[in-house]
Amino acid sequence: MMTLLDRYLAAVKQALPADKESDILRELKANMLDEADAHTENGETQDHAIQLVIEKYGHPLAVAQSYAPQAPLVAGEDMPLYQSVLMHGAVLIFIFSLLKTLSAMLVSDSLNPFRLVFQTFGNFVDHAALLLLVVTLSFYFLGKSGYLGKLRYKNWSLEKLPKYPDAKISLSDTLTDLVSTSFLLLLLWTSLWMSEEGQQALVFALSPSSEHWRIILTVISVASLVFALFRLTQASWQRWTLLSYIADHIVFSVAFLWMASLPELIIISKPEVAENWPFIQQAFESYFSYFLAITAVIIGFLGYLQIRKLNQLQ
Amino acid sequence: MTDSRANKLRLELRRGTLIMSVLASTKTPQYGYSLRKLLNDAGIEIDEGTLYPLVRRLAEQELLDSEWKHSEGRERRYYLLSKKGHEVLEQLIDDWQQLNKSMNALLDIK
Numbered sequence: 001m002m003t004l005l006d007r008y009l010a011a012v013k014q015a016l017p018a019d020k021e022s023d024i025l026r027e028l029k030a031n032m033l034d035e036a037d038a039h040t041e042n043g044e045t046q047d048h049a050i051q052l053v054i055e056k057y058g059h060p061l062a063v064a065q066s067y068a069p070q071a072p073l074v075a076g077e078d079m080p081l082y083q084s085v086l087m088h089g090a091v092l093i094f095i096f097s098l099l100k101t102l103s104a105m106l107v108s109d110s111l112n113p114f115r116l117v118f119q120t121f122g123n124f125v126d127h128a129a130l131l132l133l134v135v136t137l138s139f140y141f142l143g144k145s146g147y148l149g150k151l152r153y154k155n156w157s158l159e160k161l162p163k164y165p166d167a168k169i170s171l172s173d174t175l176t177d178l179v180s181t182s183f184l185l186l187l188l189w190t191s192l193w194m195s196e197e198g199q200q201a202l203v204f205a206l207s208p209s210s211e212h213w214r215i216i217l218t219v220i221s222v223a224s225l226v227f228a229l230f231r232l233t234q235a236s237w238q239r240w241t242l243l244s245y246i247a248d249h250i251v252f253s254v255a256f257l258w259m260a261s262l263p264e265l266i267i268i269s270k271p272e273v274a275e276n277w278p279f280i281q282q283a284f285e286s287y288f289s290y291f292l293a294i295t296a297v298i299i300g301f302l303g304y305l306q307i308r309k310l311n312q313l314q
Numbered sequence: 315m316t317d318s319r320a321n322k323l324r325l326e327l328r329r330g331t332l333i334m335s336v337l338a339s340t341k342t343p344q345y346g347y348s349l350r351k352l353l354n355d356a357g358i359e360i361d362e363g364t365l366y367p368l369v370r371r372l373a374e375q376e377l378l379d380s381e382w383k384h385s386e387g388r389e390r391r392y393y394l395l396s397k398k399g400h401e402v403l404e405q406l407i408d409d410w411q412q413l414n415k416s417m418n419a420l421l422d423i424k
Contacts, residue, residue: 034347066367
């Protein structure tokens with residue numbers, strides 16, 4: 001039958017690394033017996049002395065931790081970078097999940113907002129769990145190899161201190177830009193990712209005379225997308241980044257205004273829709289230009305707000 | 315300031331000196347309990363949960379040499395200050411004296 005001390009040591013052993021356990025337990029036992037001897041010299045029985053020593057040492061896990069401290073998966077000094085990587089990864093995964101759901105809805109029969117929310121959330125949780133695992137393991141192994149320690153403060157210099165640290169770049173604005181430009185690209189290039197049946201089910205298409213707008217919008221959307229991704233790496237505005245952001249708004253605003261002025265930009269690609277539901281065609285022809293013009297005005301107004309912000313950076 | 319906050323600060327203040335105390339006390343071979351008793355008798359109270367893991371860490375850093383021996387019918391691990399430990403202790407003593415001088419001046423202790 002195991003003694004009380006052996007049972008206690010067995011409990012400590014559970015939390016010790018295999019390569020050190022025999023050495024630590026051997027020393028721990030020797031020390032505890034010496035401590036117990038000191039109690040017996042004061043008149044305690046051996047069993048009671050052992051019990052007193054064990055109670056003094058406390059929880060077996062705490063003892064194991066004091067002898068062989070477990071290294072954290074992510075070191076405290078790496079936490080800011082770890083949180084930043086997780087945050088940006090989560091933003092990208094959210095955008096990916098939203099676009100995945102939106103593209104699935106484009107080819108489905110119904111546009112259910114609840115489905116949009118729940119499917120996006122489900123996709124996000126699926127991928128976020130993997131992100132957490134991959135990022136944490138990467139930090140653990142990179143930290144253990146010493147690579148993170150070399151990298152941590154490497155790129156710091158006085159010149160790189162932000163000039164306007166209070167002019168924070170809004171993450172939600174960047175997120176909105178990433179989603180909207182990615183979705184626009186998906187709409188422009190359905191031929192690259194949608195099945196033939198799905199494409200045939202689409203009601204609207206660019207008119208043959210406006211095909212060049214596919215290229216123009218692709219170029220400015222890709223530029224805007226790349227710039228939005230770059231902004232994810234920046235904490236605050238600099239003059240040139242804010243000027244670029246304003247230019248981004250102006251280009252989109254002008255493009256949308258131009259498209260609003262075109263007589264036949266988008267057509268109804270399914271003749272049966274035009275025949276069976278002529279009011280759709282009429283409404284579309286009457287209001288689509290207004291929709292584009294209003295969008296252009298909104299984007300222009302947002303650009304104007306950025307110009308006011310630029311004046312504050314003087 | 316609460317007692318627990320004051321105790322934490324006191325522990326922080328003592329933490330650095332414990333290493334020096336252990337190194338200085340292992341110029342002659344000591345096993346765990348004998349070292350704790352030696353320190354306690356010198357007025358440096360330290361509980362077993364702090365001292366024994368600390369001694370192992372110092373041995374892992376090669377500041378202490380260790381050897382298992384049988385004495386009084388029981389095996390014990392004896393620690394002795396290593397050559398590297400002697401050098402480190404000398405440096406720590408110099409630093410301690412310098413720090414002590416500065417602190418005495420700062421605290422206006424004659």
